[in-house]
Amino acid sequence: DTAVSQTPKYLVTQMGNDKSIKCEQNLGHDTMYWYKQDSKKFLKIMFSYNNKELIINETVPNRFSPKSPDKAHLNLHINSLELGDSAVYFCASSQEPPSGNQPQHFGDGTRLSIL
Amino acid sequence: GIQVEQSPPDLILQEGANSTLRCNFSDSVNNLQWFHQNPWGQLINLFYIPSGTKQNGRLSATTVATERYSLLYISSSQTTDSGVYFCAVRTTSGTYKYIFGTGTRLKVLA
Secondary structure, three states: OOOOOOOOOEEEEEOOOOOEEEEEEEEOOEEEOOOOOOOOOOOEEEEEEEOEEEEEEEEOOOOOEEEEEEEEEEEEEEOOOOOOOOOHEEEEEEEOOOOOHHHHHOOEEEEEOOO | OOOEEEOOOOOEEEOOOEEEEEEEEEEEEEEEEEEEEOOOEEEEEEEEEEEEEEEOOOOEEEEHHHHHHHEEEEEOOOOOOOOEEEEEEEEOOOOOOOEEEOOEEEEEEE
């Protein structure tokens, strides 16, 4: 069973379009994250959610809107896609203090290419 | 904010060689993980090691939190070890936020 699954794996779209990436975890974790990996392989946190509540928003443009319908799901919607949004987006989950302390587990990533 | 630097940035080894990768961080941390990003782009957990030493087969890791560094040892390297190695830290003031290091790109030659 895949612990953290995200869909789609690949997304190729035109500039200006709106797209969504979905993420689900079956580990029972209370915290989920979105990361962006750029072309130089640098990984940067975008958002973190704890028990469906937004905790961290790392100065990400308003065009990016995460939504967590429940603890096991964290989706990412992107409006008006720009060339600079081309990257690999990773979803992750963990169990954070005080309710626990478990390492992060990552999905396989979604490679977004903007034409 | 915290700075997380990894060294060396690039490393080329012959199969069978040993290596040490280093992760330095500029602030106190209460969590540290090592990951291997394989050539298919997957991020694989290697170690969850806020302090102390752990071993898993040919890999071992040591974190000295008081001196703000962690080391990843790879012994008898294999071509399948190729990829990028990342450390990621959570600061004592930064729950729900992990900062990734700059990465070490490793290539193991047959």
